[in-house]
Amino acid sequence: MVEKKASEAGYNLVILMVTMTLLNIALAIALPKWSHVIRREREEELISRGFQYAEAIRIFQNRFQRLPVRLNYDDNYYQQRYQGIPIEGYTAIIEKLLDHPAIKVHLGQALRASDRGQFDHLFWSGPLDAYFEHELGRLQYRSLVFERFDEKGDYQGNPVLNYCEEAVSWTRISEHKHFAPWEEHEKTVCFREYSKLAEDGDIPYYPLRLQGDKSMLQQYIDLARKTKGVSFIGRLGTYRYLDMHVVIGESLDFVKACLAAPMSEWGKFSGKPL
Ligand SMILES: Cc1cc2nc3c(=O)[nH]c(=O)nc-3n(C[C@H](O)[C@H](O)[C@H](O)COP(=O)(O)OP(=O)(O)OC[C@H]3O[C@@H](n4cnc5c(N)ncnc54)[C@H](O)[C@@H]3O)c2cc1C
Secondary structure, three states, rough: OOHHHHHHHHHHHHHHHHHHHHHHHHHHHHHHHHHHHHHHHHHHHHHHHHHHHHHHHHHHHHHHHHOOOOOOOOHHHOOOOOOOOOOHHHHHHHHHHOOOOOOOOOOOOOHHHHHHHHHOOEOOOOOHHHHHOOOOOOOOOOEEEEEEEEOOOOOOOOEEEEEOOOOOOOOEEEEEEHHHOOOOOOOOOOOOOOOOOOOOOOOOOEEEOOHHHHHHHHHHHHHHHHHOOOOOOHHHHHOOOHHHHHHHHHHHHHHHHHOOOOOOOOOOOOHHHH
């Protein structure tokens, strides 16, 4: 009786060991597959989130017509291959541009629509709604307040630092001497920039282009099309956020088209406002 129990126990032990071995083999085959599946699921999740980010950025860019968020470590502000500022600065370029007998410069004087009659044709680079004295309402812009402060030496080591924290009230600090690193200066001039909605009397910098602005913009476009002898140009005239090279490129194309046509056929906008 005792012998039979011992042999049954030995038999059970063998079955248990075989089962355990089979289980281990099955686990050894299945585990890599499971972990592979889990890894693939995570990768798919990552890709799908990446697409969501990309889509969100695309919508943001379409809607606000300005720079999207950068999701990499490229610390250049712009993505163009060639970047820089004129070697002699902007003043030299502007002086050369204005050095023409047909050009007269009047500083500190605001032009108004009522001055139109003094000219054969007017190219208006001010806000589109301001030309019509906001008769259909005010298009919205963001404005900026600049606060200058001077320091000795080097304040922040590069031209622009953005501040995204909610607790900091300025959006960025620009330290101008770093725009011209070939120059040497003992002191340094910096500007803190504060962003605000443009109110009466503020300089309009960035067109907002929210849904309400766009429907009002359409009405101003219709009004502009009916107005003779004036073309609306540049960032404020066409109510778009544009970088400098885009404005310059569009203006050169626009002036070429004007010079090739009689004045009565000159275009209404230097670029498509909508
Ligand atoms: C803070 C800031 C930083 C920027 N940084 C960059 C950058 O790093 N790189 C870049 O490429 N772009 C930059 N931009 C954009 C760049 O400034 C614009 O693309 C460019 O100035 C647009 O040129 P514009 O001739 O269309 O308009 P503006 O340069 O705005 O010129 C319009 C002119 O019309 C004048 N005006 C308006 N109304 C009247 C009136 N009634 N009578 C007489 N004159 C009037 C204004 O005073 C102004 O001088 C920046 C813009 C801002 C606001």
